[in-house]
Amino acid sequence: MPPLEIAGRCERVRQRFEQSQALLVSDLNNIRWLTGFTGSNGWLLVFPDDVVLVTDGRYGDQATAQLAKAGVDGRVLVGRSSAAIFDTLAAEVAPLPSLGFEAAHLTYEQFQRFDGLFETTLVPVGGLVETERRRKDAGEIARIAEACRIADAALSEVQLLGRTEARVRDELEIRMRELGADGPSYETIVATGPINAARPHHRPTGTMIEAGHTVIIDVGALYDGYHSDMTRTFFALDATPQQLELYDVVLAAQCAGVAAVEAGISTAELDAVCRDVITEAGYGEWFSHGTGHGVGLLIHEDPFINRTGDLKLQVGDVVTVEPGVYREGFGGIRVEDLVVVTENGCRVLTASPKDSPCLPSPPMT
Amino acid sequence: MPPLEIAGRCERVRQRFEQSQALLVSDLNNIRWLTGFTGSNGWLLVFPDDVVLVTDGRYGDQATAQLAKAGVDGRVLVGRSSAAIFDTLAAEVAPLPSLGFEAAHLTYEQFQRFDGLFETTLVPVGGLVETERRRKDAGEIARIAEACRIADAALSEVQLLGRTEARVRDELEIRMRELGADGPSYETIVATGPINAARPHHRPTGTMIEAGHTVIIDVGALYDGYHSDMTRTFFALDATPQQLELYDVVLAAQCAGVAAVEAGISTAELDAVCRDVITEAGYGEWFSHGTGHGVGLLIHEDPFINRTGDLKLQVGDVVTVEPGVYREGFGGIRVEDLVVVTENGCRVLTASPKDSPCLPSPPMT
Numbered sequence: 073m074p075p076l077e078i079a080g081r082c083e084r085v086r087q088r089f090e091q092s093q094a095l096l097v098s099d100l101n102n103i104r105w106l107t108g109f110t111g112s113n114g115w116l117l118v119f120p121d122d123v124v125l126v127t128d129g130r131y132g133d134q135a136t137a138q139l140a141k142a143g144v145d146g147r148v149l150v151g152r153s154s155a156a157i158f159d160t161l162a163a164e165v166a167p168l169p170s171l172g173f174e175a176a177h178l179t180y181e182q183f184q185r186f187d188g189l190f191e192t193t194l195v196p197v198g199g200l201v202e203t204e205r206r207r208k209d210a211g212e213i214a215r216i217a218e219a220c221r222i223a224d225a226a227l228s229e230v231q232l233l234g235r236t237e238a239r240v241r242d243e244l245e246i247r248m249r250e251l252g253a254d255g256p257s258y259e260t261i262v263a264t265g266p267i268n269a270a271r272p273h274h275r276p277t278g279t280m281i282e283a284g285h286t287v288i289i290d291v292g293a294l295y296d297g298y299h300s301d302m303t304r305t306f307f308a309l310d311a312t313p314q315q316l317e318l319y320d321v322v323l324a325a326q327c328a329g330v331a332a333v334e335a336g337i338s339t340a341e342l343d344a345v346c347r348d349v350i351t352e353a354g355y356g357e358w359f360s361h362g363t364g365h366g367v368g369l370l371i372h373e374d375p376f377i378n379r380t381g382d383l384k385l386q387v388g389d390v391v392t393v394e395p396g397v398y399r400e401g402f403g404g405i406r407v408e409d410l411v412v413v414t415e416n417g418c419r420v421l422t423a424s425p426k427d428s429p430c431l432p433s434p435p436m437t
Numbered sequence: 438m439p440p441l442e443i444a445g446r447c448e449r450v451r452q453r454f455e456q457s458q459a460l461l462v463s464d465l466n467n468i469r470w471l472t473g474f475t476g477s478n479g480w481l482l483v484f485p486d487d488v489v490l491v492t493d494g495r496y497g498d499q500a501t502a503q504l505a506k507a508g509v510d511g512r513v514l515v516g517r518s519s520a521a522i523f524d525t526l527a528a529e530v531a532p533l534p535s536l537g538f539e540a541a542h543l544t545y546e547q548f549q550r551f552d553g554l555f556e557t558t559l560v561p562v563g564g565l566v567e568t569e570r571r572r573k574d575a576g577e578i579a580r581i582a583e584a585c586r587i588a589d590a591a592l593s594e595v596q597l598l599g600r601t602e603a604r605v606r607d608e609l610e611i612r613m614r615e616l617g618a619d620g621p622s623y624e625t626i627v628a629t630g631p632i633n634a635a636r637p638h639h640r641p642t643g644t645m646i647e648a649g650h651t652v653i654i655d656v657g658a659l660y661d662g663y664h665s666d667m668t669r670t671f672f673a674l675d676a677t678p679q680q681l682e683l684y685d686v687v688l689a690a691q692c693a694g695v696a697a698v699e700a701g702i703s704t705a706e707l708d709a710v711c712r713d714v715i716t717e718a719g720y721g722e723w724f725s726h727g728t729g730h731g732v733g734l735l736i737h738e739d740p741f742i743n744r745t746g747d748l749k750l751q752v753g754d755v756v757t758v759e760p761g762v763y764r765e766g767f768g769g770i771r772v773e774d775l776v777v778v779t780e781n782g783c784r785v786l787t788a789s790p791k792d793s794p795c796l797p798s799p800p801m802t
Binding site: 153173179198238242246249254273275361380 | 538
């Protein structure tokens with residue numbers, strides 16, 4: 073598997089702020105992306121010509137090892153208490169006239185504390201690391217692809233008919249771990265029948281998967297920090313004409329969406345590609361959520377693909393395409409793939425079949 | 438199981454702010470505690486004589502049902518976009534001269550947005566709901582006790598010797614679900630041997646549990662939103678004299694801590710009770726973390742029990758008592774119970790045995 077290209081990331085972020093300024097990174101996912109550090113407590117200072125990670129006593133050795141492994145040329149400083157950590161940060165930034173901070177992550181309380189402690193002027197900045205994090209490198213794409221492969225394999229093996237939602241969830245999650253996942257990518261959704269499958273974010277229950285149901289399975293794996301995300305819908309035994317019709321509509325919308333993914337398309341345009349197919353078939357009201365979202369160190373990250381999205385897809389974006397329809401009494405249907413935007417469109421990372429949603433009958437006994 | 442006493446909680450919080458003021462609650466755990474609402478997006482306004490929950494289109498019906506079930510007499514308003522939600526909040530608070538907000542939860546960006554949108558003066562407040570959340574009611578204690586019971590049962594059934602850390606983790610988590618848990622309370626820790634058990638927050642690996650190891654298992658269940666937390670240490674077959682000596686020290690420290698739990702003791706005093714036993718035995722440097730923390734809707738919440746803690750325990754606090762010692766090359770030992778502070782000291786909610794840490798030899802074949 074190709075290595076993560078961590079060493080150059082601080083420089084990518086530096087290109088986005090004035091050279092005279094530095095950035096205080098407080099979001100732990102951003103810190104992980106910039107340095108390889110995976111501890112649960114840390115602050116990162118990105119200076120024009122230096123990088124400083126400040127953490128507590130639990131993580132000093134780990135941080136030093138992880139930065140070295142990632143090839144990040146920086147210093148690790150340890151504070152034995154919250155106050156010591158803040159004092160260490162204050163001493164480091166004291167020579168600076170101004171310091172950027174992540175306005176979407178620093179709490180008001182943290183801001184007040186820094187503002188009282190630092191002589192330096194604090195400047196709110198928005199989404200600076202997140203913007204760079206969108207462009208996945210080969211190592212990141214390989215990890216996401218491996219997470220997809222694991223979820224594909226687990227889904228291909230699990231039996232659905234005559235089992236409860238919760239049991240199917242458990243078997244998927246166990247199998248993903250056996251196949252090398254660190255765990256599920258998010259709370260696995262198994263939603264069956266006219267009530268549960270009508271809820272896009274249903275939590276698995278003791279409800280049995282029975283003949284006549286549509287069954288939505290939304291499952292992903294976590295692999296070395298990176299997530300996968302995929303949904304398939306199945307029909308338990310004989311599907312009704314309405315179920316089959318709606319499946320065709322959703323699948324057509326989803327395939328149209330995947331076909332439309334390319335660098336330069338706006339997230340609102342991509343949403344419209346899927347939504348228009350469903351609306352033209354008369355089911356627009358049943359499609360009650362956005363078309364997709366970015367996936368990486370977070371299961372939901374930029375770019376979000378919905379009606380009001382104003383970002384343009386770019387090479388290296390990894391996004392879901394997941395239209396769905398839901399109606400209580402009918403149930404629900406969703407089909408979702410994870411794709412990476414390439415120079416020539418996109419590459420689909422999830423491989424579970426989506427052309428034969430009808431579950432096979434159990435063998436006659 | 439006794440019901441959660443949700444209906445009176447907003448009034449408990451109101452007693453903590455001026456009657457002329459209202460409070461904007463943004464933390465979802467606090468919103469759940471105050472109203473029963475479990476959605477992933479919402480803002481709560483607690484007025485002197487009214488309660489308003491603002492959420493998005495996914496959660497309108499759910500919120501109405503959950504508030505009604507909890508007996509909370511409030512209004513649910515739905516905004517179809519982030520902008521609509523903010524406008525709705527602005528309209529609701531417009532008549533107020535000032536509005537408290539949760540400084541530890543609102544981000545700087547959210548604060549700036551509200552500050553630009555509202556005529557009302559925003560006043561930072563700290564830990565107001567959290568302070569009330571400490572005092573668990575009978576329904577909350579029953580749910581935490583049930584989560585403890587589930588983890589106890591799972592731990593009693595799992596086989597350790599000759600299995601990998603990851604497999605033990607998987608079996609514990611599956612068994613907890615079968616026993617009624619919604620999932621694990623946190624990432625289950627199974628840490629074996631001289632390297633892994635020396636790391637307090639070790640993540641299970643493919644390392645086999647073998648003769649000579651100390652094995653730390655830190656496991657809890659999630660039940661109806663409430664967490665449990667427990668640690669036991671085992672010796673794989675023959676324990677060394679040093680392992681046995683250190684186990685006795687840690688167990689003595691932990692039992693002294695549990696015996697000292699009562700309303701009125703400060704968190705620093707309780708930490709010292711455990712720490713002194715280990716320090717007097719000559720292993721103070723090996724006890725590298727705090728003695729415990731509160732548990733409830735969060736796995737880690739107030740009151741935190743450590744050297745610098747300045748809170749006093751009170752009736753209704755549910756806290757862990759979990760001293761431990763760690764040294765690379767030796768491994769680690771930790772013993773942890775979850776207790777609820779009562780009028781007469783405390784009641785221990787976890788019941789797994791801690792007096793016979795040596796695993797039985799496998800049957801001769």
